[in-house]
Amino acid sequence: MRTARVACFGGIYDAVETDGKLRLSDGRIVDPSQVVWLPPIEAQTIFALGLNYADHASEISFNAPDEPLVFLKGPNTLVGHNGQSRRPSDVTYMHYECELAVVIGETARNVKQDKAYDYVAGYTIANDYAIRDYLENYYRPNLPVKNRDGLTPIGPWFVDKEIIHDPMNLNLRTYVNGEMKQEGSTSDMVFSIPYLIEYLSSFMTLRENDVILTGTPKGTVHVYEGDEVVTEIEGIGSLKNTIVGDEDFHRNGGI
Structure with missing residues (x-):
């Protein structure tokens, strides 16, 4: 459903x-x-993966990490389908990131990979925008890069896991103003969904409505005020978002 x-x-x-x-x-x-x-779920802890597609890592001149590069996001970052995300006037580098979002369905601790999907409730789409002007480095993304209000569209649908027969083989695409800019497959993840669940649950407890954002493939390009961005994932749907400027928020740039 x-x-x-x-x-x-x-x-x-x-x-x-x-x-x-x-x-x-x-x-x-x-x-x-x-x-x-x-947002289709009331998210709790949000885990975001950096450099989890080797082709995206190479496109920004990095090697894929040897272990998952994970950082946390707050629920304040989420905005629903057809929502708006702010691009401050003083930034130069802002790009989308089409990502499969994995929603945890029940409490999980010390889960092994072969049992990992038992703890998954379902999936949705996230567009985890990054403003690289605020980035210290890719191995330590600081708070203003990934925790800005409304900078992560999510939805529109939550899809039960039974509908997605193979979440590790889904096509991802991003369109900017109707032109396809990004295309990839979840099969190219460096660390799979079961691996990530085992890894995270080995040192902390995962709970219902925790969300794992699993990273983005290559093809990220910068977006600007007025751009309409559509991220889509096979079997889940299409998520639309519009980039707006400071005047919509009565601001003059900056944080």
Whole structure:
């Protein structure tokens, strides 16, 4: 099943797709244009993987790491489908990152790879924008790079794991203003989903609605105010986001 979380009629609802419409959890059927799309889950701890595709690492002149390069993100970073993300006027380098997001379904500690999928609830799409002007280095991404409010679109759908038969063999694509700029496959991850779950759960407890962002393949290009960015993953859907400038936030650049 594919489910979403939306806001309309003064409330927040779970929703499912029905013949191009959305059926709300109270039974009402609405057109998608009537709703505000929210992140499809109420995320807890968010783990983000750096350099988890060898081709992306090489494209930015790095080697793939010998062990997972993981950093944390707050739920404040998330914004839903059709949302907006701010590009400060004083930055030079801002690029998208189409990523498969793995949602944990139950408490997990010391999980082995052969049991890892038992602890997965499902999947969604994330676009983990990075502003490289604020980057110290790729091995230690500092907070302003990956924890800015609304800089990580996610959704629109949460897809149950039973629907995705092989999450390690999904096509990923990104379009900027309708032109495909990025294409890859989850089969090219350096560290697989089971490996990541075993690795993380070996030293900490994973809990329901924790999210693992599994990295992005090569093909990242910079985006600018007014750009429409669509990230899509086979079997999950398409996530649209628009880049806006400082004036929308009544700011003058900077952090």
